[in-house]
Amino acid sequence: MTEFIWNLFSFIVALGILVFVHEYGHYWVAKKNGVKVLKFAVGFGKPIYTWRSKSGTDFVIGLIPLGGYVRMLDERIDEVLPQDKFSAFNNKKVSQRIAVIAAGPMANFVFAIIVLFAMFMMGGKAVKPVVGGVDQSSIAADSGIVAGDVILSVNNQPTPSWESANYALIAQVGKPSFNLLVERGNAETNIIVNSNGWEIDDGQVLKGLGIQPYRPNPLLTIALIVDGSPAQIGGLLVSDKLLTINGIILKTWQQTTEIIAANADKKLNVEVERNGQKITLAITPKNRPTKDGFSQGYLGVAPDVEKWPKGYVFDVQYGIFPALQKSVEQTWSFISLSFQMVGKLITGDIGLNNLSGPISIAQGAGHSAESGLVNFLKFLALISINLGVVNLLPLPVLDGGHLMYYFIELIRGKPVSERVQEMGFRIGAFILMMIMGIAIINDFGRL
Template sequence: MFDFIWNLASFVLALGILVTVHEYGHFWVARKAGVKVLRFSIGFGKPLITWNDKLGTEYVIAAIPLGGYVKMLDERVEAVDENEKHLSFNSKPVLSRIAIVAAGPLANFAFAIILLWTMYMIGVQSIKPVIGDVEPDSRAFLAGIKADQTLISIAGETVFDWRETTFSLMQNMGEEKVEIIVNDPIEGQIVKNLNLKSWTLDDNVKSPIHAIGITPYRPLITTELAHIAEDSAAKKYGLKVGDKIYLIDGEKISNWPQLVKLIQASANKPLLMTISRGSEKLNIKVVPDNKPTKDGFSQGYLGVIPLASKWPESYISTRQYGLIDGFFLGVDKTWQMVSLSFEMIGNLLTGQVSVKNLSGPIGIAQGAGASVSYGLVAFLSFLALISVNLGVFNLLPLPILDGGHLMYYIIELIRKKPVSEKTQEFGFRIGALVLLLLTGFALFNDFMRL
């Protein structure tokens, strides 16, 4: 329950910030263009807090925190007094209307730059992309990439951590091959050519890194218990934090995956565990709970988290930049995310990326909760990513989104006359249907991942 409340609160906070930025973009440019703004609302439904400024704009914080809107004076929506017609949205030149509509997504991109700029000035601590293992006969294996090597660059782009490695791989999806530079602990820097011909990303792999056959290095996970869940089998049968598991039914336990495999195969079956607790050695009988898989198969569950060894200091890097360098890096990374987002949309349409990789509000909420837990820098990075995605999504040429309005206004600019009301209305209905289907599909994916 705590995780649910934490994720929900983080989601509302993140979405509230990003929607405010997006709508403020529309609001600010509308005011500059001489359009009267009637309402600036964050959220939908019943107003919780309202106030007015001296120009007559009503500001609203509403009950349903799933979006927002800016309501402008517009003769197409309601009757406008003769003396205020020059203040209406529809009376403005088409270039002004284009600027007002485009300002929302552009505000999201500008906000991402500011977030990343701040993040790089604070300092970013990250894990170097050191390879833990390479799957036999995988693309990475065939390229000659080996365990213990560190990735230095992909297609000429330096990568400092696994996140940047993922971005670089996705940016090169569709290429025949890509040049990768690795640092080998014995041979030094080596150039490798990774074959990406016919490479696709489906929902059966965790990430692009795993898809090419690389498992990132992770510190050794011990058989010592670091956390015991409440109302779990481990708690019920007396296991404690700090216990080290050595034997299960007389079988020596040498690593954590071995222990997990035994537990998962023993739902509702008694196991005799030999543990060390301080200077004592104890035998404890434990019956793992049954936690069925998504496919309905029985799976044992103990309710513990192991203690992991510390990261080697040489595997951790900290990057901190000054005012100027941090800004230009923020611009560069934002541009990379914008480009990658559009490329991923293209890859979804061509089938190179499975639509099952789409995430909806639940996935975003989980990401928000996790990023807040990790600290300010992680939350800034998450906000920047979602801000870019929000801006790109709103630029899609669906008539119900900003991109759809821009499409109509660009057509008007070319034709020298507006698109007919009937055509626009039909487009809005189609856009609403497509948006509803996309949202439903993303929510379905979220529920399947729970």
């Protein structure tokens, strides 16, 4: 329950910030172009806070934090007094209307640059892209990738960290092959990866290739216990070292998880070493069914791990001007990658099961907030970019659909008919609702 509340709170904070930024982009450019703004709303439903500015704009915070809008004076909707005709949105030049509509997504992109700039200035940790293992009969194994390889670049794009390697690999989805430059021993080796049949499931790019990133081996010492979990109820404490379960001597963490998974709702005698003494505890793992409906035991613990080898984890931090350059480059890279992903969803190179909805976003917000300010800033930047990209899609109910109509008007010299626009809005709303439905179904499937 605590995790749910934290995820919900993080989601509301993140979405509230991003919606405000997006709508403020529309608002600011509208005001600069002399458009009268009637309402600036963040959230829908019953207003929980309302304030009216001197210019007559109502600023509203709604109860349901799932979007927002800027309501501008428009003769097609409102009764406009003669003295206010010039300030009506529909009476502005088409170039001005384009600027107002485009300002929302652009504000999201500018916000991402600012957030990434702050993140790069603060600095953080990065992990060297070392292959820890390769699945048998996988694309990676067939291509000749082996454990211990360090990925230096993907199609000539440098990959100093696993994060950069993941983004570079995502861009290769749908291609029949790509080049991978790896360091093996003291030599560099170029590998041509035949990526036919590469399937991405729930964003697991490396899993689809059969690559397991290197991670330090987990130990049998408990490092974390989840509140209210079977482990806590059974009396396990942080720093306990697991010795046996039902008399079986434990040698690895994987062996431990397999025993726990196979004994859902069954009492286990767990022997631990605590402060130099051996203690036996009676613990019953809870049943947490898998997606396929099979029974799986859950204890609610995380192990301590071995130390990282020297050089595998390194600090990343930039000065003012390098950080600004890096933030602009990364924002552009993410925008480009997001549009590529949309294209690959349309062509079928990436399955619809990779779509995420509000539940996954809430979980991502909660986890990133838990792991520190830098990771939360990175999450905000990525979601802000995605929000901007999605709004630029040419669906009539989105900013991109309005821009499509205005560009047609710019070329034709006259606006698209009301009947065509209305039909487009209905089709766009249907497509958007269908996409949202698939995303929410995917979210529930991941729970």
